[in-house]
Amino acid sequence: MKHLFLLLSFLSIACTAQKSKAVSDAPTNTSEKSQTVDNQEKEILLTLPNGTKISGLEKSEELWASELSDNAFYVLREKGTERAFTGRYWDYKEKGIYACSACGMPLFDSETKYKSGTGWPSYYQPIEDEYIREDTDYDLGYGRTEVMCNRCGGHLGHVFKDGPKPTGLRYCINSISLQFIEEAKQEEYIINYK
Numbered sequence: 001m002k003h004l005f006l007l008l009s010f011l012s013i014a015c016t017a018q019k020s021k022a023v024s025d026a027p028t029n030t031s032e033k034s035q036t037v038d039n040q041e042k043e044i045l046l047t048l049p050n051g052t053k054i055s056g057l058e059k060s061e062e063l064w065a066s067e068l069s070d071n072a073f074y075v076l077r078e079k080g081t082e083r084a085f086t087g088r089y090w091d092y093k094e095k096g097i098y099a100c101s102a103c104g105m106p107l108f109d110s111e112t113k114y115k116s117g118t119g120w121p122s123y124y125q126p127i128e129d130e131y132i133r134e135d136t137d138y139d140l141g142y143g144r145t146e147v148m149c150n151r152c153g154g155h156l157g158h159v160f161k162d163g164p165k166p167t168g169l170r171y172c173i174n175s176i177s178l179q180f181i182e183e184a185k186q187e188e189y190i191i192n193y194k
Protein backbone atom coordinates (compact mmCIF):
# COMPACT_ATOMS: atom_id res chain seq x y z
CA MET A 1 0.00 0.00 0.00
CA LYS A 2 2.81 2.33 0.92
CA HIS A 3 4.45 1.55 -2.41
CA LEU A 4 1.25 2.27 -4.24
CA PHE A 5 0.99 5.65 -2.49
CA LEU A 6 4.57 6.49 -3.45
CA LEU A 7 3.91 5.43 -7.02
CA LEU A 8 0.78 7.58 -7.22
CA SER A 9 2.67 10.51 -5.70
CA PHE A 10 5.42 10.10 -8.25
CA LEU A 11 2.96 9.91 -11.14
CA SER A 12 1.19 12.97 -9.83
CA ILE A 13 4.45 14.93 -9.68
CA ALA A 14 5.45 13.65 -13.09
CA CYS A 15 2.14 14.75 -14.58
CA THR A 16 2.36 18.15 -12.92
CA ALA A 17 5.90 18.60 -14.21
CA GLN A 18 4.80 17.59 -17.69
CA LYS A 19 1.88 19.97 -17.50
CA SER A 20 3.98 22.91 -16.35
CA LYS A 21 6.49 22.23 -19.12
CA ALA A 22 3.70 22.25 -21.67
CA VAL A 23 2.41 25.53 -20.30
CA SER A 24 5.87 27.09 -20.28
CA ASP A 25 6.37 26.04 -23.93
CA ALA A 26 3.13 27.57 -25.05
CA PRO A 27 4.00 31.28 -24.86
CA THR A 28 7.28 30.72 -26.70
CA ASN A 29 5.54 28.95 -29.57
CA THR A 30 2.81 31.55 -29.74
CA SER A 31 5.27 34.40 -29.81
CA GLU A 32 7.36 32.80 -32.56
CA LYS A 33 4.25 32.17 -34.59
CA SER A 34 2.88 35.68 -34.23
CA GLN A 35 6.27 37.15 -35.12
CA THR A 36 6.31 35.16 -38.38
CA VAL A 37 2.79 36.29 -39.20
CA ASP A 38 3.71 39.89 -38.39
CA ASN A 39 6.63 39.76 -40.80
CA GLN A 40 4.51 38.32 -43.58
CA GLU A 41 1.74 40.82 -43.11
CA LYS A 42 3.94 43.83 -42.45
CA GLU A 43 2.02 46.88 -43.52
CA ILE A 44 3.89 49.08 -45.96
CA LEU A 45 3.37 52.82 -45.95
CA LEU A 46 5.42 54.83 -48.44
CA THR A 47 5.65 58.61 -48.70
CA LEU A 48 5.68 59.92 -52.25
CA PRO A 49 7.82 62.92 -53.27
CA ASN A 50 4.67 65.08 -52.99
CA GLY A 51 4.16 64.01 -49.35
CA THR A 52 1.21 61.69 -50.07
CA LYS A 53 1.30 58.43 -48.15
CA ILE A 54 0.41 55.30 -50.06
CA SER A 55 0.08 51.77 -48.77
CA GLY A 56 1.47 48.52 -50.13
CA LEU A 57 -0.34 46.75 -52.93
CA GLU A 58 -1.16 43.07 -52.65
CA LYS A 59 -2.77 41.11 -55.46
CA SER A 60 -3.11 37.42 -56.19
CA GLU A 61 -0.77 35.96 -58.80
CA GLU A 62 -3.88 35.14 -60.88
CA LEU A 63 -4.82 38.83 -60.95
CA TRP A 64 -1.27 39.89 -61.85
CA ALA A 65 -1.28 37.30 -64.65
CA SER A 66 -4.50 38.78 -66.05
CA GLU A 67 -3.12 42.34 -65.93
CA LEU A 68 0.48 41.90 -67.13
CA SER A 69 1.81 40.70 -70.47
CA ASP A 70 3.41 37.24 -70.44
CA ASN A 71 6.91 38.74 -70.57
CA ALA A 72 6.17 41.28 -67.83
CA PHE A 73 4.67 38.55 -65.62
CA TYR A 74 7.74 36.37 -66.19
CA VAL A 75 10.09 39.12 -65.03
CA LEU A 76 8.00 40.91 -62.39
CA ARG A 77 6.28 37.97 -60.71
CA GLU A 78 8.52 35.01 -61.59
CA LYS A 79 11.79 36.92 -61.15
CA GLY A 80 12.91 36.35 -64.72
CA THR A 81 15.54 38.39 -66.57
CA GLU A 82 15.17 39.92 -70.02
CA ARG A 83 18.07 39.44 -72.41
CA ALA A 84 20.75 42.14 -72.35
CA PHE A 85 20.48 44.88 -75.01
CA THR A 86 16.88 43.90 -75.82
CA GLY A 87 14.88 46.03 -73.40
CA ARG A 88 13.37 49.42 -74.12
CA TYR A 89 15.48 51.52 -71.75
CA TRP A 90 19.04 50.16 -71.67
CA ASP A 91 20.16 52.97 -74.04
CA TYR A 92 17.38 55.46 -73.28
CA LYS A 93 18.60 58.97 -72.50
CA GLU A 94 15.46 61.11 -72.07
CA LYS A 95 14.99 63.16 -68.90
CA GLY A 96 12.27 62.03 -66.50
CA ILE A 97 11.48 59.33 -63.98
CA TYR A 98 11.10 55.58 -64.22
CA ALA A 99 8.15 54.07 -62.39
CA CYS A 100 7.25 50.44 -61.64
CA SER A 101 5.43 49.08 -64.69
CA ALA A 102 3.22 46.93 -62.46
CA CYS A 103 1.97 49.45 -59.88
CA GLY A 104 3.26 52.84 -61.05
CA MET A 105 5.42 53.57 -58.01
CA PRO A 106 8.12 56.15 -58.99
CA LEU A 107 11.43 54.33 -58.55
CA PHE A 108 14.36 55.93 -60.41
CA ASP A 109 15.28 59.36 -61.75
CA SER A 110 17.04 59.73 -65.11
CA GLU A 111 19.56 61.96 -63.29
CA THR A 112 20.95 58.81 -61.63
CA LYS A 113 20.95 56.67 -64.81
CA TYR A 114 24.35 55.97 -66.32
CA LYS A 115 25.96 53.92 -69.06
CA SER A 116 27.07 50.67 -67.47
CA GLY A 117 27.73 48.75 -70.69
CA THR A 118 25.72 45.78 -69.39
CA GLY A 119 22.75 46.09 -71.75
CA TRP A 120 20.29 46.78 -68.92
CA PRO A 121 19.20 50.21 -67.65
CA SER A 122 21.46 51.04 -64.72
CA TYR A 123 21.08 53.59 -61.93
CA TYR A 124 23.31 54.42 -58.99
CA GLN A 125 20.42 55.08 -56.60
CA PRO A 126 16.62 54.89 -56.35
CA ILE A 127 14.48 58.01 -55.81
CA GLU A 128 14.14 56.88 -52.17
CA ASP A 129 15.79 53.85 -50.59
CA GLU A 130 12.47 52.88 -48.99
CA TYR A 131 10.82 52.50 -52.41
CA ILE A 132 13.03 49.47 -53.01
CA ARG A 133 12.84 46.10 -51.23
CA GLU A 134 15.91 43.89 -51.16
CA ASP A 135 16.39 40.15 -50.78
CA THR A 136 19.21 37.69 -51.43
CA ASP A 137 18.84 35.11 -54.18
CA TYR A 138 21.11 32.19 -55.09
CA ASP A 139 19.72 31.50 -58.58
CA LEU A 140 23.20 31.50 -60.13
CA GLY A 141 24.82 29.52 -57.31
CA TYR A 142 26.07 32.57 -55.42
CA GLY A 143 24.37 35.27 -53.43
CA ARG A 144 23.05 38.30 -55.28
CA THR A 145 20.96 41.14 -53.91
CA GLU A 146 17.60 41.13 -55.63
CA VAL A 147 15.69 44.41 -55.78
CA MET A 148 11.92 44.67 -55.87
CA CYS A 149 9.38 47.46 -55.95
CA ASN A 150 8.53 47.94 -52.29
CA ARG A 151 4.93 48.75 -53.06
CA CYS A 152 3.87 45.71 -55.08
CA GLY A 153 6.82 43.34 -54.58
CA GLY A 154 7.45 43.20 -58.35
CA HIS A 155 10.93 41.95 -59.28
CA LEU A 156 13.05 44.72 -60.79
CA GLY A 157 16.55 43.26 -61.05
CA HIS A 158 19.63 43.26 -58.80
CA VAL A 159 21.95 45.73 -57.11
CA PHE A 160 25.73 45.32 -57.27
CA LYS A 161 28.56 47.16 -55.56
CA ASP A 162 30.45 48.11 -58.72
CA GLY A 163 28.59 51.31 -59.55
CA PRO A 164 29.87 54.86 -59.92
CA LYS A 165 30.11 57.59 -57.30
CA PRO A 166 28.51 58.86 -55.16
CA THR A 167 26.97 55.54 -53.99
CA GLY A 168 29.21 52.95 -55.67
CA LEU A 169 26.03 50.97 -56.41
CA ARG A 170 24.69 49.64 -59.69
CA TYR A 171 20.96 49.00 -59.79
CA CYS A 172 20.71 46.69 -62.79
CA ILE A 173 17.04 46.78 -63.78
CA ASN A 174 14.90 45.02 -66.37
CA SER A 175 13.33 47.52 -68.80
CA ILE A 176 10.06 45.63 -68.76
CA SER A 177 9.73 46.31 -65.01
CA LEU A 178 9.81 50.05 -65.72
CA GLN A 179 7.66 52.69 -67.39
CA PHE A 180 9.14 56.04 -68.29
CA ILE A 181 7.47 59.35 -67.45
CA GLU A 182 9.00 62.32 -69.28
CA GLU A 183 10.21 65.29 -67.26
CA ALA A 184 7.39 67.61 -68.42
CA LYS A 185 4.79 65.18 -67.04
CA GLN A 186 6.51 63.80 -63.97
CA GLU A 187 5.19 66.40 -61.51
CA GLU A 188 1.62 65.83 -62.66
CA TYR A 189 2.20 62.08 -62.57
CA ILE A 190 3.39 62.13 -58.96
CA ILE A 191 0.53 64.42 -57.86
CA ASN A 192 -2.06 62.15 -59.46
CA TYR A 193 -0.48 58.82 -58.57
CA LYS A 194 -2.27 56.94 -55.83
Ligand SMILES: [Zn+2]
Pocket residue numbers: 100101102103104105149150151152153154
Ligand atom coordinates in the same frame (compact mmCIF):
# COMPACT_ATOMS: atom_id res chain seq x y z
ZN1 LIG B 1 5.42 48.14 -58.09
